[in-house]
Amino acid sequence: MGWYDADIERVIITEDELRAKVSELAKQVATDYESVDGLLLVCVLKGAVMFMADFSRALAAAGGPAVELEFMAVSSYGQGTTSSGVVRIIKDLDRDIAGKHVIVIEDIVDSGLTLSWLLRYLESRSAKSVDVVALFRKPDAIKVPVPVKYVGFDIPNEFVVGYGLDYSERYREVPFVGILHPDVYSR
Numbered sequence: 249m250g251w252y253d254a255d256i257e258r259v260i261i262t263e264d265e266l267r268a269k270v271s272e273l274a275k276q277v278a279t280d281y282e283s284v285d286g287l288l289l290v291c292v293l294k295g296a297v298m299f300m301a302d303f304s305r306a307l308a309a310a311g312g313p314a315v316e317l318e319f320m321a322v323s324s325y326g327q328g329t330t331s332s333g334v335v336r337i338i339k340d341l342d343r344d345i346a347g348k349h350v351i352v353i354e355d356i357v358d359s360g361l362t363l364s365w366l367l368r369y370l371e372s373r374s375a376k377s378v379d380v381v382a383l384f385r386k387p388d389a390i391k392v393p394v395p396v397k398y399v400g401f402d403i404p405n406e407f408v409v410g411y412g413l414d415y416s417e418r419y420r421e422v423p424f425v426g427i428l429h430p431d432v433y434s435r
């Protein structure tokens with residue numbers, strides 16, 4: 249029960265399903281990265297903030313390696329529901345990633361434009377390896393193919409909110425993932 253209830257038309261993924269999936273992804277990564285030293289998790293703000301917080305702890309609980317947490321803020325959606333195609337860096341990395349193993353923590357791969365831009369950027373900064381963990385992906389929306397090693401959920405090509413995902417900066421704190429009533433967009 250919350251202020252947002254009347255705005256949500258349909259829940260797509262519940263809190264329990266999110267928790268279970270984050271833990272499953274963390275177990276896979278813990279196994280694959282068991283012997284990696286100096287791993288950096290790079291969170292793509294703002295959308296991936298909830299996922300980063302939960303995934304990093306699940307990784308530790310699953311016996312994963314020690315990590316450092318880094319944050320980048322990029323934005324291409326602004327106030328709308330489609331990508332502007334122009335990725336803006338709002339906040340850059342604080343440290344040099346040359347020679348480091350990097351895992352990008354992304355909430356959603358929609359058109360793929362953000363991630364494709366980001367992967368090129370991280371490679372230009374000479375990371376030793378770059379893998380991606382994305383909690384959601386929309387297979388029917390992809391415009392540029394991007395290599396995503398770990399995917400939580402493939403979801404329909406509809407605009408979703410919650411668990412970090414916003415519409416015009418709202419609904420990020422909604423604890424599940426859902427679809428908004430159409431009249432929310434005409435307010």
Ligand SMILES: O=P(O)(O)OC[C@H]1O[C@H](OP(=O)(O)OP(=O)(O)O)[C@H](O)[C@@H]1O
Nearest residue numbers: 293294295323324325358359360361362
């Ligand atoms: O695959 P794409 O079509 O590029 O979409 C995915 C990106 O879009 C959203 O970010 P947004 O630009 O909304 O910034 P935000 O995370 O601050 O909300 C989302 O968090 C991803 O980073």
Ligand code: HPA
Nearest residue numbers: 358406407408409413414
């Ligand atoms: O479906 C979405 N919801 C919120 N933000 C997004 N950014 C890309 N796709 C989405």
Ligand SMILES: [Mg+2]
Nearest residue numbers: 295325326414
């Ligand atoms: Mg957004």
